[in-house]
Amino acid sequence: MAEKKKLVQAITSMEEDFAQWYTDVVVKAELVAYSTVKGCTILKPAGYAIWENIMHELDKRFKATGVENVAMPLFIPESLLQKEKDHVEGFAPEVAWVTMGGGEVLPERLCVRPTSETLFCDLYKDIIESYRDLPKCYNQWCSVVRWEKTTRPFLRTTEFWWQEGHTAHATAEEAEARTVQMLNIYADFCEEMLAIPVIKGQKTDKEKFAGAESTYTIEALMHDGKALQSGTSHNFGDGFARAFGIQYSDKDNKLQYVHQTSWGMSTRIIGALIMVHGDDSGLVLPPRIAPTQVMVMPIAQHKPGVLEKASEVRDALATAGVRVKMDDSEKNPGWKFSEQEMRGIPLRVELGPKDIEAGTAVVVRRDNHEKTAVPIDELAARIPEILEAEQQAMFDRAKAHLESHIYDALTYDEFKDTVANKPGFVRAMWCGDLACELKIKEDTTATSRCMPFRQERIGETCVCCGKPAKKLVYWGKAY
Amino acid sequence: MAEKKKLVQAITSMEEDFAQWYTDVVVKAELVAYSTVKGCTILKPAGYAIWENIMHELDKRFKATGVENVAMPLFIPESLLQKEKDHVEGFAPEVAWVTMGGGEVLPERLCVRPTSETLFCDLYKDIIESYRDLPKCYNQWCSVVRWEKTTRPFLRTTEFWWQEGHTAHATAEEAEARTVQMLNIYADFCEEMLAIPVIKGQKTDKEKFAGAESTYTIEALMHDGKALQSGTSHNFGDGFARAFGIQYSDKDNKLQYVHQTSWGMSTRIIGALIMVHGDDSGLVLPPRIAPTQVMVMPIAQHKPGVLEKASEVRDALATAGVRVKMDDSEKNPGWKFSEQEMRGIPLRVELGPKDIEAGTAVVVRRDNHEKTAVPIDELAARIPEILEAEQQAMFDRAKAHLESHIYDALTYDEFKDTVANKPGFVRAMWCGDLACELKIKEDTTATSRCMPFRQERIGETCVCCGKPAKKLVYWGKAY
Numbered sequence: 001m002a003e004k005k006k007l008v009q010a011i012t013s014m015e016e017d018f019a020q021w022y023t024d025v026v027v028k029a030e031l032v033a034y035s036t037v038k039g040c041t042i043l044k045p046a047g048y049a050i051w052e053n054i055m056h057e058l059d060k061r062f063k064a065t066g067v068e069n070v071a072m073p074l075f076i077p078e079s080l081l082q083k084e085k086d087h088v089e090g091f092a093p094e095v096a097w098v099t100m101g102g103g104e105v106l107p108e109r110l111c112v113r114p115t116s117e118t119l120f121c122d123l124y125k126d127i128i129e130s131y132r133d134l135p136k137c138y139n140q141w142c143s144v145v146r147w148e149k150t151t152r153p154f155l156r157t158t159e160f161w162w163q164e165g166h167t168a169h170a171t172a173e174e175a176e177a178r179t180v181q182m183l184n185i186y187a188d189f190c191e192e193m194l195a196i197p198v199i200k201g202q203k204t205d206k207e208k209f210a211g212a213e214s215t216y217t218i219e220a221l222m223h224d225g226k227a228l229q230s231g232t233s234h235n236f237g238d239g240f241a242r243a244f245g246i247q248y249s250d251k252d253n254k255l256q257y258v259h260q261t262s263w264g265m266s267t268r269i270i271g272a273l274i275m276v277h278g279d280d281s282g283l284v285l286p287p288r289i290a291p292t293q294v295m296v297m298p299i300a301q302h303k304p305g306v307l308e309k310a311s312e313v314r315d316a317l318a319t320a321g322v323r324v325k326m327d328d329s330e331k332n333p334g335w336k337f338s339e340q341e342m343r344g345i346p347l348r349v350e351l352g353p354k355d356i357e358a359g360t361a362v363v364v365r366r367d368n369h370e371k372t373a374v375p376i377d378e379l380a381a382r383i384p385e386i387l388e389a390e391q392q393a394m395f396d397r398a399k400a401h402l403e404s405h406i407y408d409a410l411t412y413d414e415f416k417d418t419v420a421n422k423p424g425f426v427r428a429m430w431c432g433d434l435a436c437e438l439k440i441k442e443d444t445t446a447t448s449r450c451m452p453f454r455q456e457r458i459g460e461t462c463v464c465c466g467k468p469a470k471k472l473v474y475w476g477k478a479y
Numbered sequence: 480m481a482e483k484k485k486l487v488q489a490i491t492s493m494e495e496d497f498a499q500w501y502t503d504v505v506v507k508a509e510l511v512a513y514s515t516v517k518g519c520t521i522l523k524p525a526g527y528a529i530w531e532n533i534m535h536e537l538d539k540r541f542k543a544t545g546v547e548n549v550a551m552p553l554f555i556p557e558s559l560l561q562k563e564k565d566h567v568e569g570f571a572p573e574v575a576w577v578t579m580g581g582g583e584v585l586p587e588r589l590c591v592r593p594t595s596e597t598l599f600c601d602l603y604k605d606i607i608e609s610y611r612d613l614p615k616c617y618n619q620w621c622s623v624v625r626w627e628k629t630t631r632p633f634l635r636t637t638e639f640w641w642q643e644g645h646t647a648h649a650t651a652e653e654a655e656a657r658t659v660q661m662l663n664i665y666a667d668f669c670e671e672m673l674a675i676p677v678i679k680g681q682k683t684d685k686e687k688f689a690g691a692e693s694t695y696t697i698e699a700l701m702h703d704g705k706a707l708q709s710g711t712s713h714n715f716g717d718g719f720a721r722a723f724g725i726q727y728s729d730k731d732n733k734l735q736y737v738h739q740t741s742w743g744m745s746t747r748i749i750g751a752l753i754m755v756h757g758d759d760s761g762l763v764l765p766p767r768i769a770p771t772q773v774m775v776m777p778i779a780q781h782k783p784g785v786l787e788k789a790s791e792v793r794d795a796l797a798t799a800g801v802r803v804k805m806d807d808s809e810k811n812p813g814w815k816f817s818e819q820e821m822r823g824i825p826l827r828v829e830l831g832p833k834d835i836e837a838g839t840a841v842v843v844r845r846d847n848h849e850k851t852a853v854p855i856d857e858l859a860a861r862i863p864e865i866l867e868a869e870q871q872a873m874f875d876r877a878k879a880h881l882e883s884h885i886y887d888a889l890t891y892d893e894f895k896d897t898v899a900n901k902p903g904f905v906r907a908m909w910c911g912d913l914a915c916e917l918k919i920k921e922d923t924t925a926t927s928r929c930m931p932f933r934q935e936r937i938g939e940t941c942v943c944c945g946k947p948a949k950k951l952v953y954w955g956k957a958y
Contacts, residue, residue, distance in 0.1 A: 040552035048548050068524035073516040100576040102626030147581030
């Protein structure tokens with residue numbers, strides 16, 4: 001009965017209480033369990049399977065650009081963390097400290113990595129000597145720890161899972177090109193695989209990564225109109241190289257500092273998947289990333305021939321490369337349908353005695369509940385097309401939602417009114433001063449999300465102070 | 480020059496100093512780097528790529544038996560670790576303690592997981608209610624921390640990478656079957672993929688896992704005659720279930736305790752790969768697990784047509800499914816060959832102007848240095864066969880080495896003499912008493928490796944005390 005209890009209760013409507021809806025989906029789609037460890041969650045099989053697919057696809061895209069995977073230590077000695085001033089100031093307040101090991105108090109405390117720039121620098125310092133050793137493009141898949149006071153599964157947890165890429169280059173130009181290249185990989189991945197349209201841009205100095213010269217970001221818009229930073233790529237210039245002494249001898253045998261980048265995407269992106277595509281029936285997964293794409297549902301399965309035909313259909317779909325399962329449990333069909341919908345499985349194929357007699361099955365799309373009768377012997381050919389159509393429709397819908405929730409503000413009154421009343425992004429001109437950024441946050445709770453790569457001039461003066469404008473900025477309330 | 484310095488120096492001969500040979504290979508094949516974090520190593524790209532292949536293959540085999548992956552927290556609260564008495568006694572002395580987080584002293588200290596039985600139990604307690612929820616077969620890929628005073632890459636490090644599977648079953652029989660099933664998966668994986676023959680058996684009570692009813696193990700023999708425990712599978716009975724209160728209602732609606740197992744294989748197995756197959760030229764990787772199986776070596780590559788032909792060969796091999804690279808660096812061929820040998824790449828294909836004229840290439844096997852002239856247009860067909868032959872030969876060689884290093888001892892003098900003078904396993908009868916096990920270790924430094932599943936009676940009395948014998952045991956010095 002445990003299984004049933006979890007799924008039968010209706011979830012909170014998203015219009016009524018979006019935050020509660022989110023929590024309900026995360027728990028009832030069995031993506032996550034809360035653990036006894038404060039701030040830490042468990043990724044259950046359904047949640048981890050999504051992460052596995054994300055890892056697999058991103059890893060392939062990274063390796064195609066020459067990235068190699070490594071595994072770095074979990075711990076960072078305090079003295080190493082302190083080597084780059086801005087970096088330690090950014091992270092020290094939120095780290096966990098190991099002070100005892102093997103029954104003894106440690107001579108130097110170790111932090112559990114919140115990110116691994118310092119460890120990679122420490123390695124690069126040792127293994128880079130000549131221009132022939134460059135570039136180095138390493139990545140690792142791991143979990144990191146940043147102490148949090150509140151917990152929201154995927155969005156804000158003390159421990160989270162991610163990849164962190166760290167590269168070292170001979171020139172500033174190469175480092176800049178790599179920073180942009182990786183941001184583009186994240187953007188393409190989000191759009192192509194997750195059906196999530198994103199805005200690409202640069203973070204302001206206030207919002208950039210601790211120790212970076214510049215941080216690039218992709219920002220996505222959730223169903224409730226809040227923004228979610230979905231992946232970042234940082235150009236460090238030679239700042240870390242100078243702090244750690246990472247030098248190479250160039251072709252003229254002169255010592256030069258390397259230029260570095262780092263870039264990361266985390267399990268946070270699963271939060272985006274849920275909040276961009278989900279609905280009041282639960283999770284809606286884009287077919288390309290869904291661990292199970294199709295659930296075959298035998299109807300009246302005790303009747304002769306039904307289970308056999310359903311199994312045949314399942315096998316034919318599997319052979320066609322579809323990730324398919326069959327639900328032949330004893331639950332009633334309505335129940336099974338609700339479960340499949342809650343779990344976000346993109347298609348179900350209903351197959352009962354009458355369907356078999358008629359030689360057709362009913363295919364139901366998760367995203368729009370559209371039903372199509374498909375001849376049974378055409379299922380293996382048609383279903384991959386229907387999955388692709390669903391993927392495209394989900395992207396188009398998310399894109400339309402994004403575009404219809406971007407507002408231009410030319411005056412500060414208009415800006416404040418928009419932030420207060422229209423969930424979404426507000427585009428406005430900015431003078432570049434921290435003071436205005438802080439005032440805007442203070443007045444509206446909106447933060448600068450990014451200075452988009454595609455700059456336009458929608459006005460000549462800063463929306464906040466009226467001084468000459470330097471940049472167009474996307475502002476918004478954010479997760 | 481950094482690159483060259485690392486590889487050009489000759490490594491220590493394995494006959495001269497096996498421990499130094501091992502360290503040389505690990506460093507010069509660029510598998511591992513030592514980190515500034517005491518006891519922790521870095522898996523460099525060449526080392527991590529082996530681990531990726533191991534993970535990929537094991538994961539596939541696990542999933543084929545219904546195992547699902549999850550991700551559990553990195554931390555275990557002290558009170559949770561203490562719930563099972565034997566378990567905490569086994570692990571508490573070697574854990575790392577987090578005592579501060581987010582700038583504050585924690586109300587309860589957290590250990591960095593040394594293994595995750597307690598976390599899985601804590602989850603299972605919540606999600607198992609009915610017999611319908613069973614079995615649960617979860618696994619995770621992660622790193623764990625056990626404080627070590629000495630460091631040997633792959634063999635003994637404070638942090639290491641592994642998988643840990645944790646299952647819960649309705650009956651004792653099912654748990655026992657799963658324990659054996661997973662041990663067999665490890666054994667088959669070692670023999671089929673790593674070309675490492677193993678002895679399967681049960682650990683004595685002294686050597687079993689802290690909290691287990693029984694521990695099964697696979698033991699491999701290294702080139703120097705020492706044993707390496709290469710994978711273990713534990714049956715917990717209902718001990719953890721009683722400590723954590725993990726109960727389900729059976730078909731008659733009666734509450735029952737679950738029966739549990741856990742099983743793990745770690746990066747330690749890479750140490751076995753090195754020490755079973757390596758030679759004085761460096762690493763020797765079995766083709767099925769090697770990240771790069773073939774290195775194409777253009778000779779006199781400045782001459783017209785050489786690089787073109789070599790690229791064609793590389794592309795044809797890649798198309799045939801071979802993991803192939805081409806070394807077209809400016810180094811001289813002797814140098815390139817040494818590097819390829821040091822890195823353990825199973826085959827090289829030498830291709831120079833004369834070869835091209837004659838329409839043949841020279842294929843050189845890493846394991847036995849055997850050279851074969853193969854018509855260039857037959858390479859794509861022949862090389863997969865040569866790789867398979869090499870895989871088989873490596874297994875046969877390791878198997879012959881194992882079998883020729885197993886000795887039977889009928890008296891204690893014979894036993895002591897064998898341990899002292901003949902590296903390998905000693906088979907001897909044992910009365911089952913801890914006292915004899917301790918005495919043997921004290922007298923000889925040999926430990927009981929396992930009570931093999933294939934029991935024989937090679938005598939009637941314990942080799943140590945002369946009392947009636949209960950079990951045949953494999954003894955040996957071990958890593």
